[in-house]
Amino acid sequence: MTIATDVEQLQGQLGDASADRLLSAVLRDLFAGRAAVVSSFGAESAVLLHLVATIDPATPVLFIDTGRHFVETLRYRDRLAALLGLSDVRTIGPTAEEIARLDADASRATWDPDGCCAFRKTRPLQRALADFDAWISGRKNFQSALRSALPAFEHDGMHVKINPLARWSAADLAAYSDRHRLPRHPLVDQGFASIGCAPCTSAVRPGEDTRAGRWRGFDKIECGIHLPLSHQPSGK
Ligand code: SF4
Numbered sequence: 001m002t003i004a005t006d007v008e009q010l011q012g013q014l015g016d017a018s019a020d021r022l023l024s025a026v027l028r029d030l031f032a033g034r035a036a037v038v039s040s041f042g043a044e045s046a047v048l049l050h051l052v053a054t055i056d057p058a059t060p061v062l063f064i065d066t067g068r069h070f071v072e073t074l075r076y077r078d079r080l081a082a083l084l085g086l087s088d089v090r091t092i093g094p095t096a097e098e099i100a101r102l103d104a105d106a107s108r109a110t111w112d113p114d115g116c117c118a119f120r121k122t123r124p125l126q127r128a129l130a131d132f133d134a135w136i137s138g139r140k141n142f143q144s145a146l147r148s149a150l151p152a153f154e155h156d157g158m159h160v161k162i163n164p165l166a167r168w169s170a171a172d173l174a175a176y177s178d179r180h181r182l183p184r185h186p187l188v189d190q191g192f193a194s195i196g197c198a199p200c201t202s203a204v205r206p207g208e209d210t211r212a213g214r215w216r217g218f219d220k221i222e223c224g225i226h227l228p229l230s231h232q233p234s235g236k
Pocket of ligand 1: 200
């Protein structure tokens with residue numbers, strides 16, 4: 001059995017299941033103790049985290065602290081984790097040696113955002129995922145053209161990647177958030193529809209994709225953690 005075969009079978013079994021049924025199967029059965037959620041604690045993170053906390057609040061949640069986040073994001077992470085009772089939020093990120101060697105003056109985002117994302121996000125996540133067989137992402141089809149055909153299950157190198165909210169609309173997210181009174185990231189009210197690192201995030205104008213405010217001025221729409229391994233920049 002290969003990862004690709006596993007993914008095909010999972011997609012056939014659960015690809016059309018509701019998010020809570022899918023997550024319940026993944027966390028309690030299929031990948032019990034072997035799956036982690038990866039969360040940016042950004043504009044749309046609360047729904048997935050609430051669904052996961054309802055099933056198992058001890059699920060590992062990986063937060064990549066790039067060292068360039070808004071302070072509001074770090075506070076929101078702590079507030080949301082406490083509110084939802086998430087007991088295993090793991091903050092991961094680049095090492096001090098990597099930062100000193102690869103971006104000592106913290107300017108790399110302005111001249112090489114791919115390289116900056118590679119050492120601040122992608123490599124720390126790859127290291128952390130070595131402890132797991134599957135990871136859960138909060139990506140949705142409506143977020144951008146690149147994400148418009150996400151399946152519930154994909155393979156990502158040696159991992160199964162799971163997108164339980166792929167088919168959710170912005171209205172679905174808003175309704176769920178309202179129903180469960182989930183707090184919003186404080187920057188959402190300032191027009192930030194997708195929130196990453198401070199140097200690479202701007203507010204979104206009416207009619208733009210939710211991710212249009214990320215890396216404005218660059219030909220870049222993904223940080224790299226969701227790209228196939230063969231397409232990820234090295235960031236040396
Ligand atoms: S989003 Fe910007 S600051 Fe953050 S890791 Fe990527 S390039 Fe660097």
